[in-house]
Amino acid sequence: MVAPVGIPVSVPLTGSGAAMAQEFHALARVDRAASSLRLDAEEGVLVLALTQAVPWRAFTLDAPRRLILDFREVAWEGSGGDVLARALGVEGEALRAGTFRPGWSRLVLRLPAPLAIETAEMRTDPVTGGASVRIALSAVAEQEFSARVPDAAGGLWALPPRAEVPEPVRRQRGDRPLMVALDPGHGGLDPGAQQGGWNEADLMLSFARDLKEALIREGMKVHLTREDDIFVPLQARVSQARSAGADVFVSLHADALAQGKATGTTIYTLSDTASDRASELLAKRLDRADLLAGVDLEDQDDALAGILMDMVRRETAPRSEMLAGYLVSEIGASDGKLYKKPHLKAGFSVLKAPDIPSVLLELGFMSDERDLRRILSPEWRDSLSGAIVSALKLWAAEDAAKAALIRR
Numbered sequence: 001m002v003a004p005v006g007i008p009v010s011v012p013l014t015g016s017g018a019a020m021a022q023e024f025h026a027l028a029r030v031d032r033a034a035s036s037l038r039l040d041a042e043e044g045v046l047v048l049a050l051t052q053a054v055p056w057r058a059f060t061l062d063a064p065r066r067l068i069l070d071f072r073e074v075a076w077e078g079s080g081g082d083v084l085a086r087a088l089g090v091e092g093e094a095l096r097a098g099t100f101r102p103g104w105s106r107l108v109l110r111l112p113a114p115l116a117i118e119t120a121e122m123r124t125d126p127v128t129g130g131a132s133v134r135i136a137l138s139a140v141a142e143q144e145f146s147a148r149v150p151d152a153a154g155g156l157w158a159l160p161p162r163a164e165v166p167e168p169v170r171r172q173r174g175d176r177p178l179m180v181a182l183d184p185g186h187g188g189l190d191p192g193a194q195q196g197g198w199n200e201a202d203l204m205l206s207f208a209r210d211l212k213e214a215l216i217r218e219g220m221k222v223h224l225t226r227e228d229d230i231f232v233p234l235q236a237r238v239s240q241a242r243s244a245g246a247d248v249f250v251s252l253h254a255d256a257l258a259q260g261k262a263t264g265t266t267i268y269t270l271s272d273t274a275s276d277r278a279s280e281l282l283a284k285r286l287d288r289a290d291l292l293a294g295v296d297l298e299d300q301d302d303a304l305a306g307i308l309m310d311m312v313r314r315e316t317a318p319r320s321e322m323l324a325g326y327l328v329s330e331i332g333a334s335d336g337k338l339y340k341k342p343h344l345k346a347g348f349s350v351l352k353a354p355d356i357p358s359v360l361l362e363l364g365f366m367s368d369e370r371d372l373r374r375i376l377s378p379e380w381r382d383s384l385s386g387a388i389v390s391a392l393k394l395w396a397a398e399d400a401a402k403a404a405l406i407r408r
């Protein structure tokens, strides 16, 4: 099949492309019935419904004018997108879709006029796991459209360097042992909170070791982000968890509060905005240890990676929330002692794995005498361990059931 006239297709978008696409796992498919296209010389709206969220981007190219959507990665039915073109009511020549590069799928839509991207967004449905890409186009002056075109010298079809988005961890479905990443806070040059001759780093490491044994007894696998009294930067803890194939990430702390009389166990999940001032300060203080250690906290992500991470995080967030819920109920039902507001949110860097449900547990506040006594008590620690094990089991079962619903 010959490429449509005027579109410099350097990679076959049909036949072999479709076959290649099938080699990749976890492909998103297009839900044609839920997709639509409205396009004229003034404006356009393309809605592409996908069975699952995948990294993507959109841009326009000139000569001929066209809209490009790249996905990582979508299985297109038919050859060259002809099935989709028919569903959207456009001529085959006006729409092409297929494998563009290994791992990348591309959709090319001819534009009848200089229409620029006004908005481009992907929404995900937390229940079905489905995603919907919506591109709104509006007419701009011919010159303005051309100006938006990427520099031809950079290679019209050359993709920018592949965004360093880590491969998503395959979501657990209960068909293999749950891999739990336990993250004993602080360590090495960062002792964490210090009170009465005890330091948080040591206490958390010993608690993590005991918790690890308890989880292994229940048939789970455990990765500790540090095995000794060493300094591990926050991002390294997260990437370790990913390398270990962690299904879930649990960071363990017992910080001290400079002000107030906080007491009890708190479960934190990630949020851009902190629940309260104390949570915000706590998150900042954990980051500060990295800064002091000379770790560059600069986000290395490019803009694209940033968008992708946010997108995956939106999927992961409800799973983290569910775990926090089980921790609150199981610790509450044990001999534990919960903080008055047991589930709080803050921007902890260590919770920012986009694809791994993550929680941070403040076992208690070392600044509080009763909390410290509890943390030092083997019986209390056993009881807390038991509650965490039980929360993880409940969470894993419900999470797996939800995953089964998504991948119908």
Ligand SMILES: [Zn+2]
Binding pocket: 185, 186, 192, 193, 200, 252, 253, 254, 255
């Ligand atoms: Zn801490």
